[in-house]
Amino acid sequence: MTDGSSLRERLIDAGVDLVLSEGSASVGLRETARRAGVSHGAPRRYFPTHHALLSAVARRGFQDLGARFEAAVAGTSAPRGQLEALARVYVGYALERRGMFELMFRHDLLDSTPQASDQPRLRESTLPLFGHITELVARCRAEQEDAARRTDRPDEAVPPPAVVAAALWANLHGVAQLWAWGSLQLALGEQPLGSDPDHGQRDRIIAAVLDAHLGPVTP
Structure with a gap:
């Protein structure tokens, strides 16, 4: 170096x-x-600009989050299981590294120009994370459609996988923010901060989010 x-x-x-x-x-x-x-x-x-520095810092955050995603899904091949693992990591990362998490998705602050000749624009480099979620949603959708055909249940009109992935992401982002602020704990009648050391309630909320956007897990 x-x-x-x-x-x-x-x-x-x-x-x-x-x-x-x-x-x-x-x-x-x-x-x-x-x-x-x-x-x-x-x-x-x-x-050369303040935005360029913030973008370089945010890139570190995406590298860290990406590595955590890879580790989280290493033990499962099922798309629904991978999505649940990613969701837990995403919310956990938001709570553990709040400053970085808040910066990473502020594309109104981040630079859109390359920071080095061998690196893409930060906005472009973040898209694979969303693309991976969209791919997993599509795989979940395919499994659901296959199950519907086997049970003679009519297929329901649903949005494209990218739209479902965007809604799922937005929902998880909201869970992370509201949990960090203590709002969800307050709504659920719990201590607003420092509660749920085993993440049980938080994981139940994440499971409910997945059910809302992907449908409940069918036997």
């Missing part, structure tokens, strides 16, 4: 630390340089 790439990674490391400890609003070029122990002008060599 060259000195330049080492410094670039140090600056991103500092930005990640700031996001996790203080939120994305704290990630300025000067503060990131101070946290990395370099001159305040150093970040401009690698990140």
